[in-house]
Structure formats: structure tokens, C-alpha cells
Amino acid sequence: MQLASSLRRMRAPHWLGFYTLIALAWGTLYAMQLPPDLVAAANLYGAEFWQALCRIEPGLAGAPNIFLMWAVMSAAMMAPTALPALATWDDLVQTGRGAGFGALLSGYLAVWLGFAALATVAQLALAGAGLLNPLGESVNIWLTALLLAGAGAYQFSTLKDSCLAKCRHPLTFFIQYWHDGPLRMGLRLGAVCLGCCWALMALAFVGGTMNLLWMGGAMVLMMLEKLPAIGAVLTRPLGYGLMALGWAVVILELGGWT
Incomplete structure (x- = not known):
């Protein structure tokens, strides 16, 4: 009965809007991908081909497109991970039929828009230094190793643990901050989610910022990590695995196997 009641509530208009947002975000990312023949051409001819094809001007001229990509990516990947909290x-506002849902979600996504702005600056800086290819993928073995090992080490940090505790127990979170109202709680929820996931999101520079398979896998990992039972046994093994991959990249480079 409880499951049936939950399913009925999740057919309400505000939930349909939420699912539509996610579908549109992933659809936009798919549309923004290069066709396979152009990906091959970009890899063959390098950044000059890409710039000539897309007419991207030097410096900050390409920033709006990159920001749009990161903003859509953040919405597509992070909105589903907030599903348990939403x-x-x-459940807490059943009689209000989703009252404040939009404000809560808006606050949450506003934090990730801020992350998108920072990621845009990082991508422009790394690309300008010759560390990323035109598809947003690291071409520097040391940057790749740093991103992998850094994300792995962050899995063991007290900040990650603190943020995960709030994400895994949303009822406690809402009770603690209920007086703030939905918008401010959404901002707080976005902040703790950012504290959980920013390092894993930064791994987009390893797999490529427009690699949908890579991003989809990362989204699933971040969703599972926020589930109390699964996340408790996933977080640290994931950290060990990422650090091992980082060291493996370094060893392969030093051994001349790359």
C-alpha cells in the first residue's frame, strides 16, 4: 500500500515536470554530441579543425557554449541523484501537494549552476594550457593521474563523509533546516550534494566532457553512493579503485607503456 501510494504521488504534475527536466537535459546532451565521423576528424586534425568547424573564437569567446554544456550536464546528472531527498x-508536505517543490529544486540546481561556471573556467584554463583535447578529454598523463587519484583520496575525506551523511538521511536534513524554507533548504541540499560529488564530476575531464556513456556511469555511481545501505559499502572501495587507477597511469607512463 505504501509503495502504491508513493507511485501515485509521483505522477503528480510537479513530478512529471521533474522527469521532463531530466529527459530534456539528457536529450540536449545527446544532441550536442558530435557525430562519429566528426569526432574522428577532430581527433585526426586536432584543435585547429575543431575551431575552424565550429568557428569558436580564441579566449573567452567559447565560454558561453562550454557553460551551457556544463549546466545541462549538471542538471542531467545531479537531478536524478536528488530523487530520494525530493x-x-x-512525504513531509503531502497535504500541500508538492508545495515548495519548485523552490527546493531551483535552489538545488542554482548551486550546480555555480559549479558549471567554475567547471567552465577550469576547462578553458586546461584547454588553453594544452592539457585537454577539443572534446574536453585530458591528453596529459599527469593530469589524468591527478584527477583519478585526487577523486579517490577525496572519498576518504571528512567533508565527503559529512556531506554523504546528510544526503543519505534526507529526513534528518529537512527536520534540521525546516525553518529555512524550501529555497534555502534547496541551496543547502545543493551545497551538500556538491560536497559529495564535485570530485567525481571532475572526472569528466578524464572520460571526456561529452562522453554520454562515461557521464551515465558516473551518475549511477553517485546515485548509489547516496543510498545508505549500498553507499556504505561502495564509497571506500571506489576510492581505492580510483587511486589505484591513478597510480596505474603513472606506472604505465614511467614504464614507457603508454
Whole structure:
């Protein structure tokens, strides 16, 4: 009965809007991908071909497109990971039929728009230094190793643990900050989610910022990590695995096998 009741509530208009947002975000990312023949051409001819094809001007001229890509990516990847918290909010305001849902989600996504701005600056800086190819993928073995090992080490940090605790127990989070109202709680929720996931999101520079398979896998990992039972046994093994991959990249480079 409880499951049936939950499913009925999640057919409400605010939930349909939420699912539409996610579908549109992933659809936009798919549309923004290069066709396979152009990907091959970009890899063959390098950044000059890409710039001539897309008419991207030097410097900050390409920033709006990069920001749009990161903003859509953040919405597509992070909105689904907030589902348990949003469902808990709905349980708490059942009589209000989703009252404040939009404000809560807006605050959450606003934080990730801020992350998108920072990621845009990082991508422009790394690309300008010759560390990324035109598809947003690291071409520097040391940057790749640093991103992997850094994300792995962050899995063991107290900040990550603190943020995950709030994400895994949204009821406690909402009770603690209920007096803030939905918008401010959304901002807080976005901040703790950012604290959980920013390092894993930064791995987009390893797999490529427009690699949908890579991003989809990362989204699934971040969703599972926020589930109390699964996340408790996933977080640290994932950290060990990422650090091992980072060291493996370094060893392969020093051994001349790359």
C-alpha cells in the first residue's frame, strides 16, 4: 500500500515536470554530441579543425557554449541523484501537494549552476594550457593521474563523509533546516550534494566532457553512493579503485607503456 501510494504521488504534475527536466537535459546532451565521423576528424586534425568547424573564437569567446554544456550536464546528472531527498520532501508536505517543490529544486540546481561556471573556467584554463583535447578529454598523463587519484583520496575525506551523511538521511536534513524554507533548504541540499560529488564530476575531464556513456556511469555511481545501505559499502572501495587507477597511469607512463 505504501509503495502504491508513493507511485501515485509521483505522477503528480510537479513530478512529471521533474522527469521532463531530466529527459530534456539528457536529450540536449545527446544532441550536442558530435557525430562519429566528426569526432574522428577532430581527433585526426586536432584543435585547429575543431575551431575552424565550429568557428569558436580564441579566449573567452567559447565560454558561453562550454557553460551551457556544463549546466545541462549538471542538471542531467545531479537531478536524478536528488530523487530520494525530493521524495522525502514530498512525504513531509503531502497535504500541500508538492508545495515548495519548485523552490527546493531551483535552489538545488542554482548551486550546480555555480559549479558549471567554475567547471567552465577550469576547462578553458586546461584547454588553453594544452592539457585537454577539443572534446574536453585530458591528453596529459599527469593530469589524468591527478584527477583519478585526487577523486579517490577525496572519498576518504571528512567533508565527503559529512556531506554523504546528510544526503543519505534526507529526513534528518529537512527536520534540521525546516525553518529555512524550501529555497534555502534547496541551496543547502545543493551545497551538500556538491560536497559529495564535485570530485567525481571532475572526472569528466578524464572520460571526456561529452562522453554520454562515461557521464551515465558516473551518475549511477553517485546515485548509489547516496543510498545508505549500498553507499556504505561502495564509497571506500571506489576510492581505492580510483587511486589505484591513478597510480596505474603513472606506472604505465614511467614504464614507457603508454
